[in-house]
Amino acid sequence: MKLILAIVQDKDSNRLSNEFIEADVRATKLSTTGGFLKSGNTTFIVGIDDERVDEVLEIIKKVCQAREQYVNAPISLDISMDTHSSYPIEIQVGGATCFVLPVEGFHRF
Numbered sequence: 001m002k003l004i005l006a007i008v009q010d011k012d013s014n015r016l017s018n019e020f021i022e023a024d025v026r027a028t029k030l031s032t033t034g035g036f037l038k039s040g041n042t043t044f045i046v047g048i049d050d051e052r053v054d055e056v057l058e059i060i061k062k063v064c065q066a067r068e069q070y071v072n073a074p075i076s077l078d079i080s081m082d083t084h085s086s087y088p089i090e091i092q093v094g095g096a097t098c099f100v101l102p103v104e105g106f107h108r109f
């Protein structure tokens with residue numbers, strides 16, 4: 001068994017939940033926050049048999065889109081006068097960031 005941690009954008013999370021239900025993939029959804037953008041994203045925890053890992057990754061890949069987003073990068077205009085401003089830079093977020101981990105035990109009581 002493996003544990004898949006998939007960090008996805010909030011915009012894709014409902015569709016991904018529905019696709020998991022349809023494919024009989026059990027998952028837990030967590031509301032999380034990206035360390036860089038400091039805005040909300042969603043992390044899915046999926047415990048799955050080894051032979052279904054690729055299937056789950058394919059579902060995630062199909063549903064989760066990469067999107068361009070602008071963030072404000074700080075710029076120092078004049079160090080001597082200590083004036084600061086910022087300018088927008090474009091970054092690409094997602095589709096999804098996935099980790100696949102080995103599972104030592106799985107118990108349901």
Ligand code: 2BA
Pocket residue numbers: 007033034035036037038039041091092093094095096097
């Ligand atoms: P955030 O940390 O909010 O990052 C959002 C996007 O900002 C990233 O998209 C990436 O394009 C950019 N970014 C992040 N750190 C950066 C940096 N130091 N310099 C320049 N640009 C940077 P993604 O790579 O698609 O990541 C989406 C979300 O997945 C991240 O949200 C974070 O929550 C998670 N994530 C990504 N890599 C991770 C990792 N190695 N470990 C844990 N979580 C990760």
